[in-house]
Amino acid sequence: MKETIGFIGLGSMGLAMATNLVKAGYKVRAWNRTAARGEPLSRLGATLVSRPEDVAEPGGLILSSLADDTALEEVIGNNEGLLRRLGQGGVHLSMSTVAPATSRRLAGGHARHGVTYLAAPVLGRPDAAAAGKLWIFVSGPAAAYERVRPVLRVLGQGDFHLGEDAGAANVAKLACNFLIASTIEALAEALTMAEKNGLARTTMADLAAGTIFNCPAYRNYGRLIAEGRYEPALFKLSLGLKDIRLVLQTADSSRTPMPLASLVHDHFLAALAKGRGDWDWTALAAEVSEDAGLPAPRPREQAG
Amino acid sequence: MKETIGFIGLGSMGLAMATNLVKAGYKVRAWNRTAARGEPLSRLGATLVSRPEDVAEPGGLILSSLADDTALEEVIGNNEGLLRRLGQGGVHLSMSTVAPATSRRLAGGHARHGVTYLAAPVLGRPDAAAAGKLWIFVSGPAAAYERVRPVLRVLGQGDFHLGEDAGAANVAKLACNFLIASTIEALAEALTMAEKNGLARTTMADLAAGTIFNCPAYRNYGRLIAEGRYEPALFKLSLGLKDIRLVLQTADSSRTPMPLASLVHDHFLAALAKGRGDWDWTALAAEVSEDAGLPAPRPREQAG
């Protein structure tokens, strides 16, 4: 009989992960601020509760997938009731993309209730979450990591334990998102230069992804950027900006100049200022095209 | 019996390619400014000549692999004797990394002698050239491309014909080198942020290359940058700077702002100013580390 899992946060990522857990035979007790989001999960057999603290049981395991640092602190970090209930032996697998400093602060607070905090941010968008193909970076105590590995195997195609420092997995996750954002910027500039010199954007994208950049990031993003397909969003630009802010904040507090992160931030910010926050984050490329005098993309009608 | 090939320029790339052609059964007549570089080739059966024009025969095929735009213009573009000798039906496969504008100018000049100019820059370093594993971008008349395909198959693992515009292949090649340089910058910043936040550089490099960036560029460069192994150079920083200058020049003349190319240029230039022009171009990462207050790398002794 599998363990009961408390699940907090049923956004598009959280819902997909919770669904996979239910399907894998776990008993899931879930909470979401907007309860209606949980209905599909409920139909599969999960229990929905009305307060975050109600997902926890003594010494149990909870997973969280929340929007940002503030939500994580409010719903769990400052929720004495929840932490007390979880108590000695409890484990919190915290899958949101947050600042390393937030994880470290929460780890300390959890410990005062005997709860182990594991940072476990993921790489992959909702489609990867639904397919159980996430990559998961974990940091925190090794014993707790061993305990949650069967759960991680349901959620992802691979996981990496990055040591005891609660913040380490967040550092890795932020670095990866920064690498993706940098790839978007680089592809945007390369494809724009190609276009303005008579070489088709799609040809250029395929050349790169077909030779030395034959990997998911270049294949997926290259096509989107080449075709200027910025809607519907697979990952919203406003969320990309949020993550780059965390990168710059982490860089600043560790005295690490990151001029490329600054450049990407300024391009995301320009896109937001133009009302493109709900477009896909590859729409950063529209800033590069427009600066080259090419026409601004017009929002597409979403596929019916 | 295979065609005779005239080969101009026996630098580390040219020598490797010419060697493969000889081994594949082509009769090669080669010229290099410093004749001694051709001796190994001569021992394999190639003929060395003392003037560039002596490699050509009427209606024949020549390949060139020269240091830069200036060398290409001097040795071939302005070499009336060579072009006249090659004459009607002759083909020049020009494999150097040069500006698209240079290729276009040369294509025009060649045409006045009935010679077809094909731009054919390559992706890959000398080890890939020796292994016949280059990627080759070709542009120029389709008929000439068909004629040289058997030769390209000896030199590379794949080739792409990008249309009639002589400059197109150079645009693609410059865009790829820009993408690599951008990758170096991005990895440098990501690994430095990781290091300053307690996560080992090699761990971070392996995480990226083991998940969504699982491609040669990230695997190869990630390791070099993580370990700070900048000598011996696989591709010299001064040559990387030369290529980024061509990128910026092409961008400027086509009115394409490329702020990331400017950033990479400034980092390469700083490295050159510090006397690091002979290090590998991944040493751009040393600029990022030093700006974060980490110690400057010291040149390694080269392996004996």
Place this chain on the structure above:
Amino acid sequence: MKETIGFIGLGSMGLAMATNLVKAGYKVRAWNRTAARGEPLSRLGATLVSRPEDVAEPGGLILSSLADDTALEEVIGNNEGLLRRLGQGGVHLSMSTVAPATSRRLAGGHARHGVTYLAAPVLGRPDAAAAGKLWIFVSGPAAAYERVRPVLRVLGQGDFHLGEDAGAANVAKLACNFLIASTIEALAEALTMAEKNGLARTTMADLAAGTIFNCPAYRNYGRLIAEGRYEPALFKLSLGLKDIRLVLQTADSSRTPMPLASLVHDHFLAALAKGRGDWDWTALAAEVSEDAGLPAPRPREQAG
């Protein structure tokens, strides 16, 4: 008989301003976290108190000069005792460089006690404060501004009322500090290019300041940067970085990309990473020089 003024914060700026007020005949009641800093002021006749709230009297005027947003919020914004005591008709002239958002938040909190908050950040370093030569930007209710004008005339050579929005004066102050930091960056690059092309730095600085840039900012900073005199600090680099962080934070929350502010931030951060936080903020120029391969400046011995 002049009004009694409560003065909070006796750093180098605050002490100079409070001293001028005493000399001008105001009765001053002052508080500083480290009481000993107030002794010179006490000898001139000011009263030192042991709690911030003790500087206030009903309907009176207080001035504050505190290190940053956090200090301002702790010592005054969240100090219910102080605000209640000041009460209806009281005015707080808040001279620290803080975020516009901080001023707006405090203005709201003050209003609940009947206290008027005036943002009044200043342009000028301690020597200008001592000479009563500050420039003062004020924002908040006009009636309160009229009341404090005689005080402003003691402290500065000119003041500007920028309207009712409490944050306006902070916006103006941050913009000015950004302009100065940009001037430092621009001069650093210009003088380094001059030096590397055979023209003496001091000659170049004097040419600019003697022609179209004949104003205090270029005259003062030009000389410091030309001579590489970064110690003793007239304004610490770590404080300059703090202000640029406020600029970027204000820019980010208002969706205003400021790439030059990002550049300056990254240079300040690099200087901090190298242990130069206590140097003058013109030491940003050392980053530019070092990137050009020129030797790093060595800390000077301070004049005896």
Place this chain on the structure above:
Amino acid sequence: MKETIGFIGLGSMGLAMATNLVKAGYKVRAWNRTAARGEPLSRLGATLVSRPEDVAEPGGLILSSLADDTALEEVIGNNEGLLRRLGQGGVHLSMSTVAPATSRRLAGGHARHGVTYLAAPVLGRPDAAAAGKLWIFVSGPAAAYERVRPVLRVLGQGDFHLGEDAGAANVAKLACNFLIASTIEALAEALTMAEKNGLARTTMADLAAGTIFNCPAYRNYGRLIAEGRYEPALFKLSLGLKDIRLVLQTADSSRTPMPLASLVHDHFLAALAKGRGDWDWTALAAEVSEDAGLPAPRPREQAG
């Protein structure tokens, strides 16, 4: 009786300078590619000639004011007839904004004919040229400088001899234009941040120019940028871009990273890509405004 002066190049700067020389009593013999431009000068008593070499007399003085390096090289540098005619004791006062390397190369070529080349680029727009209020930077042999000083006094409000290196004055001039372009960028960002935070652009511009930036550059440019008055151009954006290219070229060849020059270059290039090359170079500020989501400026009708 005053010396005869040969004058080459009657653009808006050249015509204004030549006019002042005629009015000051000099005998002027002038050439311009488009002869009609010289008519107003002819009416004042100047002689117009049909070939550049006809302006010169043995051992005489010529002034040139040409569009760029290429024009200067073609019309004078490679004009053997002109240099031979000028011959031993001749002096060429070269007032165009060109690369230091161009001046050095021309100085060498001139010397072979016994002609002294003086670089003498100027600060100031056509209105300053007309008023005899230019600032003039001179470099080259001191004796020749002494000879031309009376002429310089007619043209400008001040001149500076920067030593024997022919390129030195060009270095200084390029550095000044870079400082102005940087000022435009800085003001653009500062005023945009102000505007987006509720503070009027003109208020902000006046605050800066009325306090620590009380100098011509900030007073003049601040107002133009605040009001978005980009037409008619006082100095065309395309010419500003030309000068920044010279700055970056000089920086590159001397291994001086200038990230702020790169940033300004990219903004000018974006403006050119959008068809704004004929606007005033302060229109760089429109790039900053648009990136902040503010509406693009529309070309004004020129004053009637």
